[in-house]
Amino acid sequence: MNSVSPSPSADSARPADPARPASGVVAPPSLTDREPHVPPERLVAEMVPPPRFDAVRFGTYVPDPDRPSQSEAVQVLRSFAGGLGAKRTGHDRKRWFRRRAAHPGTDGPRGVYLDGGYGVGKTHLLASLWHATDAPAERKAFGTFVELTNLVGALGFQQTVRTLGEHRLLCIDEFELDDPGDTVLVSSLLSRLVDEGVALAATSNTLPGKLGEGRFAAADFLREIQGLSAHFRALRIDGEDYRHRGLPAAPAPLPEDEVVRTAHRTPAASLDGFDALLRHLSRVHPSRYGALVDGLGAVCLTGVCPVPDQSTALRLVVLADRLYDRELPVLASGAPFDALFAPEMLEGGYRKKYFRAISRLTALARDGERLAAL
Template sequence: MTPEQMVQALVPPPQFDHVSFENYKPDADHPSQAEARDICRAFALRSAKSGGGLMRMFKKKDAAVKPGVYLDGGFGVGKTHLLAATWHAASGRKYFGTFIEYTALVGALGYKNAVEAFRGASLIAIDEFELDDPGDTMVMTKLLGELVESGTRIAATSNTPPNALGEGRFAAQDFLREITKLAGVFQTIRIDGVDYRRRAVEGEAVMTEPAQLQAEVDARLAQGETVARDDFRSLIDYLATVHPSKYVRLIDGVDTLVLDDVQELTDQSEALRFVAFIDRVYDAEVPIIASGHSLDSVFGGGMIDGGYRKKYLRSVSRLIASTGAAHAG
């Protein structure tokens, strides 16, 4: 992928192609959902009317208006739906990606080139904003600060409010100043509710006996599908040779992913690369058929109870959903 292609790939995943404020269904038992929808709609309209000019947007009378909205809430309350709806409603040049995608892109392009690539954008939408190390938050704080100064608006989601990023993972006091700067960019919107998918990470991934894998592949090929079949260990080793920002191209055109002989992961770097890859698989709605070690317990060695717990649990949830989708119906 060229740098231009990497930036152009920052759009909402297919399942959010047609979301809008109109088809967001807030839970009447949780008024904060409808309130969040209305705030995001107003934010998107202000972005469209302002034309992206910071000086025009922030006159004295508008001093209290912040250039970012931050949707904080649990899993499945519609945060990504509202983020994508905001992106669709905004005008101008705009980008949508996960926090991991943006930090990976900065790593691939270099900071200066990343700033130039995004400069002039009307909106940067960041899904699953999270803090995994001090370096990430400092780079993103600096990047977002420069973009906001040039007139770009920021919309983000997370399961952690912005001034609590980093708590329980690293020594937050070492970079509290950076976190506070970042929090000052956003109007924080708390969204209450329960997971509409009712998808529990305590569920189990659907696994296939090795002897049945070829029959599964043959059946899908007979239906005209494009099937990617790999040995799990070979895939993990290969991911180390590809920059995470390019994982999206690995599954381009793939209808089903088949993994032979899944093994437990105990190396943190390998596990995090696999998480990033599964994010792309899930976003592309590619079902997974796998044999070997169960994918819902693939993160071993106590890693799932460490600093990246939230990230691993999200990935497990997506692995359960992806293997279930392969056997639905």
């Protein structure tokens, strides 16, 4: 991984960053000094469940007894995984998938779509499906919607179809359509993959027929959206956010000097000023945010404040997802995480993404609070 050090003249032009120590003091690593390069082959190889979900299985999912939709989702996905177990290749495999449905023995969509609020365990179930499917790791893929579109950008459309077309299962987490271009791209890609016999599974906070709503003129792309919806059987999962179920309120931000001290004494902890980090994220493609935090043991931030605009907010959402995937404790001073996004953002078309980011950062802040207390 390469890093770029700022020139002395650039340093002198900036206001002092409290996250950077005085001259002569060994500093923790800074995310703003990292310029990760991610080759296309790594994008493909990393399409597996993230480390947080390495050990999850259907048996480790604990349904809320007051929410029967959770137990139903487990049963449907177990059945779906069982229908993918036979090892078939070539023409026979394609014919089998064309007549096989999401529910063995029925006709209909060749995919399942888990819809529900943040924190009800959708990613846990999606990763459990990946693990339960009897296929080599190189014949099943797991990635976020952003990672899938990034893969198309890196490989090109036809090569992505050839690469994923040999898979038995494609799992897409956090399925969202943020612009018309993504709508057409993903609709075309999934149609081609279904024709190749690939089974689909996805999670989202939005029903497939409602994708894009509130973010662009979805009515203008109704055909594409309906085409996407036709690939899936939608399963609604109700429930409250398990990350905060029965837990105390989110921890208050830490004093800045405590964040800095913890960063210096914690192995592999990074330390950054929040404003500087947001500027750096604008120069790093979101597909590289996972590589940006490679090798870290914790992320320490000073001066957290509300994000200034929607583009910045959406980049922060992706970073929060990558931190959560890797179970990296977050220690922060400044504003609390539930004040990151302005009220108008939390009422707009991306509100579900913002609430997910708040939920995940809050969970990581609890881990950070425990780390600071050591």
